[in-house]
Amino acid sequence: MLNTNLTHVLSEKEQLELINNNENVMICCGRMGPMCIPVYEAMEELEGEYKNVKFADMEFDSPDAKVIRNLPEARSFQSLPFTIYYKNGKVVKATSSIQSKDQITAMLDEQLVDKILV
Amino acid sequence: MSSLAFIIEINMDNQFDVIVIGAGAAGLTAGIYLSRAKVKTLILNEGAVGGQMVLTHEIANYPGVENISGYGLARIMKSQALKFGCVIKSNIKITSLDLNDEIKKVTVNNKEIYTSNAIIISTGGKSRMIGAVGEDKFKGKGISYCATCDGDFFQDKEIIVVGGGNSALEEAVSLTKYASKVTVVHQFDNFQALEYYVDEAKKSEKISFIMGSKIIEFIGDEKLESVKIQNQSTNEISEIKINGVFIFIGYVPNTESLERIIELNEWNEIVVDKNMKTNLNGVYAAGDSIQKRYRQVTTAVADGTIAALSAAEFINDLKKGVGEQELVH
Numbered sequence: 001m002l003n004t005n006l007t008h009v010l011s012e013k014e015q016l017e018l019i020n021n022n023e024n025v026m027i028c029c030g031r032m033g034p035m036c037i038p039v040y041e042a043m044e045e046l047e048g049e050y051k052n053v054k055f056a057d058m059e060f061d062s063p064d065a066k067v068i069r070n071l072p073e074a075r076s077f078q079s080l081p082f083t084i085y086y087k088n089g090k091v092v093k094a095t096s097s098i099q100s101k102d103q104i105t106a107m108l109d110e111q112l113v114d115k116i117l118v
Numbered sequence: 119m120s121s122l123a124f125i126i127e128i129n130m131d132n133q134f135d136v137i138v139i140g141a142g143a144a145g146l147t148a149g150i151y152l153s154r155a156k157v158k159t160l161i162l163n164e165g166a167v168g169g170q171m172v173l174t175h176e177i178a179n180y181p182g183v184e185n186i187s188g189y190g191l192a193r194i195m196k197s198q199a200l201k202f203g204c205v206i207k208s209n210i211k212i213t214s215l216d217l218n219d220e221i222k223k224v225t226v227n228n229k230e231i232y233t234s235n236a237i238i239i240s241t242g243g244k245s246r247m248i249g250a251v252g253e254d255k256f257k258g259k260g261i262s263y264c265a266t267c268d269g270d271f272f273q274d275k276e277i278i279v280v281g282g283g284n285s286a287l288e289e290a291v292s293l294t295k296y297a298s299k300v301t302v303v304h305q306f307d308n309f310q311a312l313e314y315y316v317d318e319a320k321k322s323e324k325i326s327f328i329m330g331s332k333i334i335e336f337i338g339d340e341k342l343e344s345v346k347i348q349n350q351s352t353n354e355i356s357e358i359k360i361n362g363v364f365i366f367i368g369y370v371p372n373t374e375s376l377e378r379i380i381e382l383n384e385w386n387e388i389v390v391d392k393n394m395k396t397n398l399n400g401v402y403a404a405g406d407s408i409q410k411r412y413r414q415v416t417t418a419v420a421d422g423t424i425a426a427l428s429a430a431e432f433i434n435d436l437k438k439g440v441g442e443q444e445l446v447h
Contacts (some may be wrong), residue, residue, distance in 0.1 A: 031267075032187075033264070034175060035173075037172060038172065041166045075340070077259065078259055078271040079264075079271070080268060096259060097257055100165065102211070
């Protein structure tokens with residue numbers, strides 16, 4: 001299990017439940033490595049601002065993470081983490097490698113929802 | 119200035135003795151020293167806490183700690199700073215800096231204004247990019263800046279490592295665990311790395327070298343497929359089929375926003391004296407963004423300590439009412 005304060009997706013079943021039961025979902029699939037940690041930290045901070053987005057992580061090396069690793073949208077990816085944005089159960093955006101909080105915010109605003117300020 | 123900004127500005131919560139900009143090893147160290155000395159300190163950081171240190175998988179030469187990840191060391195430093203009462207705000211955007219007056223002003227996210235009597239700039243550095251055509255397009259799709267993160271995507275594949283310093287050659291050797299062939303491409307005819315790293319790389323049967331050459335273009339459809347390499351002496355261009363490129367060509371200081379504010383040298387590094395003082399009164403700098411030869415966690419920690427002690431002395435003198443001329447360090 002990844003050492004973050006995000007919701008952990010531990011199986012393919014949990015991943016399916018998460019994306020089917022929530023309109024907007026962002027899952028970061030990685031390891032506790034240098035390119036992944038900044039993305040988890042940005043997500044933890046954004047969780048308080050985007051109340052209608054579910055933020056979660058998934059361990060890249062778990063067998064069930066094939067549900068992310070084998071996505072057509074990720075077939076060209078060769079850097080961790082794989083970050084996937086879902087709307088109504090469908091992939092709307094996928095990125096590979098480190099992303100800044102600004103980049104993630106732009107993708108959330110563009111692909112998912114209006115920001116709800118608290 | 120808007121009335122809202124004014125209201126925020128006079129809020130005591132936004133007034134500090136020292137504001138540290140940057141939360142890498144230098145900035146966190148400054149935060150630890152200042153907060154422990156009861157100097158009211160705020161650290162503002164545009165990215166994730168830890169800076170370049172977090173990008174290091176394993177640190178084995180930090181005295182007193184046998185082996186730790188960069189992330190682990192950063193977490194401890196952050197925890198120490200917080201324990202002493204330091205305030206840390208990360209993943210923010212600094213939109214304005216006013217360092218000339220006695221009271222320094224830092225505007226964050228275009229709406230929050232923080233003030234202090236002294237500033238420590240420890241904005242660190244970032245990986246230098248090659249600047250070749252296609253580099254942005256293939257980042258994460260064949261181009262990587264982290265061997266330990268992405269090495270296993272290149273199992274039994276052919277890769278290039280760009281660079282001739284310690285990091286480049288150390289990572290080239292490390293990548294032979296995965297890749298079937300590693301070609302080191304370096305723009306000069308000799309290496310900048312220490313002899314040990316050069317010897318280790320030359321010992322490996324999987325590693326070959328293309329010297330005096332630069333990558334000028336990354337080519338592919340969805341992912342990287344080949345690169346164009348130009349010989350720096352003959353200008354001859356060749357195309358090599360390749361699965362991945364790892365780039366380790368050093369760092370550039372994060373000082374773009376300081377260009378017309380503070381004295382920088384020809385490499386855009388902040389000019390400081392032995393007390394880490396810049397050309398501006400009450401403004402200090404530390405870590406990878408200053409002019410210096412060696413960039414290590416240990417040197418950043420030392421810089422942060424000196425900058426913190428200098429800033430603390432400056433604040434102390436201010437509180438005692440020492441005249442400005444006497445405050446020259």
